[in-house]
Amino acid sequence: MYPDSSGEEKQQFAATIRDNTEKLPFPFSLIKFLPHSMFCLITDKLTDFAYFEQKIECQIKTISQIIEEQLINQIDLLKIDVEKAELDVLQGINSEDWIKIKQVIVEVHNINDRVLFIYELLRERGFSKIKQEQDPVFRHLDIYNIYASR
The missing domain is CATH 3.40.50 (Rossmann fold)
Incomplete structure (x- = not known):
C-alpha cells in the first residue's frame, strides 16, 4: 500500500480496520466475535499485508x-x-x-x-x-x- 509509511500510520490503519469490522463482507465480519487478542492479531496481520512492499516498474504518463x-x-x-x-x-x-x-x-x-x-x-x-x-x-x-x- 504505502512502502514509506510510518509506524504511526500503520497503527492508524489497523485502528480503521478494527473500528469498521461490521462493514466487512461476510464471513470476514465475524472476526469481531473473536477474543480480543485473536482479533488484534488478525487485524495486525491484515495491516502487515496492506503495507507489504513490492516494487513494480511501469510507464507513467501525465x-x-x-x-x-x-x-x-x-x-x-x-x-x-x-x-x-x-x-x-x-x-x-x-x-x-x-x-x-x-x-x-x-x-x-x-x-x-x-x-x-x-x-x-x-x-x-x-x-x-x-x-x-x-x-x-x-x-x-x-x-x-x-x-x-x-
Missing part, C-alpha cells in the same frame, strides 16, 4: 500527455486515487488542459496541508464549487475526498 495522445476535447469527470501522488497528478496537467476538465474527484492524503493546497489549486484553475469531506471509515487516517466542478 494527464496532459494522455489528452494529447488520445485527442481528448473534454473530460466530464476526472477521478484521482493514486495513493499519496495526487499532487503529482494534478501538477502534471498543463494550464491549457484544465478548461477541458468539467469535474474532479480526488482522494487526498493530507500531508503538509495538501488538502488546502489542492483546494486552492482547483479554485485557481476555475472550479467554483469545491467541497471536501472525510468518510467516517477513515476517521483515524488523514484521507479526504475533494469534489470540484465548474
Whole structure:
C-alpha cells in the first residue's frame, strides 16, 4: 500500500480496520466475535499485508500527455486515487488542459496541508464549487475526498 509509511500510520490503519469490522463482507465480519487478542492479531496481520512492499516498474504518463495522445476535447469527470501522488497528478496537467476538465474527484492524503493546497489549486484553475469531506471509515487516517466542478 504505502512502502514509506510510518509506524504511526500503520497503527492508524489497523485502528480503521478494527473500528469498521461490521462493514466487512461476510464471513470476514465475524472476526469481531473473536477474543480480543485473536482479533488484534488478525487485524495486525491484515495491516502487515496492506503495507507489504513490492516494487513494480511501469510507464507513467501525465494527464496532459494522455489528452494529447488520445485527442481528448473534454473530460466530464476526472477521478484521482493514486495513493499519496495526487499532487503529482494534478501538477502534471498543463494550464491549457484544465478548461477541458468539467469535474474532479480526488482522494487526498493530507500531508503538509495538501488538502488546502489542492483546494486552492482547483479554485485557481476555475472550479467554483469545491467541497471536501472525510468518510467516517477513515476517521483515524488523514484521507479526504475533494469534489470540484465548474
